[in-house]
Amino acid sequence: MSLRYALLALLRVGPLSGYDLQKQFSLSVGHVWHAPDSQIYPELRKMETEGLIEGEEQTRGQRGTRRVYHVTDAGQSAYAEWMRSPLDYQRVRDPAHLRAAYLENTTPEAARAFLHGHVSEWQSEREQWEQELRRIDARDNPMLVRRLAVTPEADHERTVAFKRFAYEGLVERANGEIAWARRGLELVDRLDGPPDDGRNSPPSRGDSQA
Amino acid sequence: MSLRYALLALLRVGPLSGYDLQKQFSLSVGHVWHAPDSQIYPELRKMETEGLIEGEEQTRGQRGTRRVYHVTDAGQSAYAEWMRSPLDYQRVRDPAHLRAAYLENTTPEAARAFLHGHVSEWQSEREQWEQELRRIDARDNPMLVRRLAVTPEADHERTVAFKRFAYEGLVERANGEIAWARRGLELVDRLDGPPDDGRNSPPSRGDSQA
DNA sequence: TCCAACATGTAAGGTGTTACATGATTTA
DNA sequence: TAAATCATGTAACACCTTACATGTTGGA
Numbered sequence: 001m002s003l004r005y006a007l008l009a010l011l012r013v014g015p016l017s018g019y020d021l022q023k024q025f026s027l028s029v030g031h032v033w034h035a036p037d038s039q040i041y042p043e044l045r046k047m048e049t050e051g052l053i054e055g056e057e058q059t060r061g062q063r064g065t066r067r068v069y070h071v072t073d074a075g076q077s078a079y080a081e082w083m084r085s086p087l088d089y090q091r092v093r094d095p096a097h098l099r100a101a102y103l104e105n106t107t108p109e110a111a112r113a114f115l116h117g118h119v120s121e122w123q124s125e126r127e128q129w130e131q132e133l134r135r136i137d138a139r140d141n142p143m144l145v146r147r148l149a150v151t152p153e154a155d156h157e158r159t160v161a162f163k164r165f166a167y168e169g170l171v172e173r174a175n176g177e178i179a180w181a182r183r184g185l186e187l188v189d190r191l192d193g194p195p196d197d198g199r200n201s202p203p204s205r206g207d208s209q210a
Numbered sequence: 211m212s213l214r215y216a217l218l219a220l221l222r223v224g225p226l227s228g229y230d231l232q233k234q235f236s237l238s239v240g241h242v243w244h245a246p247d248s249q250i251y252p253e254l255r256k257m258e259t260e261g262l263i264e265g266e267e268q269t270r271g272q273r274g275t276r277r278v279y280h281v282t283d284a285g286q287s288a289y290a291e292w293m294r295s296p297l298d299y300q301r302v303r304d305p306a307h308l309r310a311a312y313l314e315n316t317t318p319e320a321a322r323a324f325l326h327g328h329v330s331e332w333q334s335e336r337e338q339w340e341q342e343l344r345r346i347d348a349r350d351n352p353m354l355v356r357r358l359a360v361t362p363e364a365d366h367e368r369t370v371a372f373k374r375f376a377y378e379g380l381v382e383r384a385n386g387e388i389a390w391a392r393r394g395l396e397l398v399d400r401l402d403g404p405p406d407d408g409r410n411s412p413p414s415r416g417d418s419q420a
Numbered sequence: 421t422c423c424a425a426c427a428t429g430t431a432a433g434g435t436g437t438t439a440c441a442t443g444a445t446t447t448a
Numbered sequence: 449t450a451a452a453t454c455a456t457g458t459a460a461c462a463c464c465t466t467a468c469a470t471g472t473t474g475g476a
Binding site: 002005006012029030032033034079080083086087088091092093095096099100101102103105106107117118121125158159161162165166169170176177179180183184187 | 215305327331401
Binding site for chain 4: 017018019022037038041042045060064065066067090091093
């Protein structure tokens, strides 16, 4: 249910087309909330029928058109209300921790592969978020620049501070996940001996029934 | 796609009915992976048609029946293969950090309410996971006890160690989220002054257009 | 006899993924 | 004229949520 509010947050800065929004979702906002175009276009249509946004058909060249949306008063209210409402937290459903809880059922090699994968997954996420933090500091993000342009000078600090706050949280989470997986690798070493260097095999373990 | 592997992980310990499994999902495993009964029963039927498990109809009293499932060889292979396969990480879609990134669009009160909510949500999650850690240490969890009973003595340490590892990771994540939200509360204080104690109002902010 | 627990589902709808489909415009 | 980018979708399917639906059994 957050997709529409992510869209509203972007549209509040100024009118954009579905294509523009989709770009944001594969760049800046996409680091917090991913959505493919196949989800964005229908959602915009739905939001329009519900009166949260209004689209204006623009011509592009001879025959081309693009539909540019802006937020209505109803949309502004809906956004404000969402901001005031408590977040509904989803029930936990965590594939990585699920697998971690059953690593004794596989080989040390598979356990290590999983944990290495976890490290590199979160390293690459962290890299994205750190890059976004640098962009925020350098005011090098088109949406943020547009946003600040329509925000009173006195609120610039707030605006930037909350963006930083969000991305710092994500970086810290990534750090936590990486540290956890590294501890997992140490655990595998301790339980099953150091990784096979290809010359001799550690005692075979894992795959024991149940 | 992890639901079936969570079910297989439980069934590998010994045959269980849909009802038994559903209990586990609202207790032990449910702290890592939640699933309602309306999802479990159909999934079991589907897994049976795919040959991963086999169900045996048992009578209960005069007319009652229960269907007890056990893992087939194909199911064992599928589980082992899943354990060896890389985890597919979902694209980030994080309502809390999404909202955090736009907290300048609301009142300090609403921002504080959100952050307090985040703290208490993760505190309550953490409490669950810490309790599960205590249960693991005390061998006070029926599934773990059954599991250890069918596991060679030499593998008990491994089994317990990976369970601990998984839940420790969740506790650490909760700690991270709580610390982050508390820093957010300090940020709001710094930006908008301390919370209204009901006697005088801090300078009104937020809800600035765009 | 009533209630808690046992036991198993269906139905409707929302959300998200992947693949497919189509065409216009701009730039090299 | 070819390729990149602009622009907007549909279709099928998987997964998950919430609510509804139904009956049995064992114990107080």
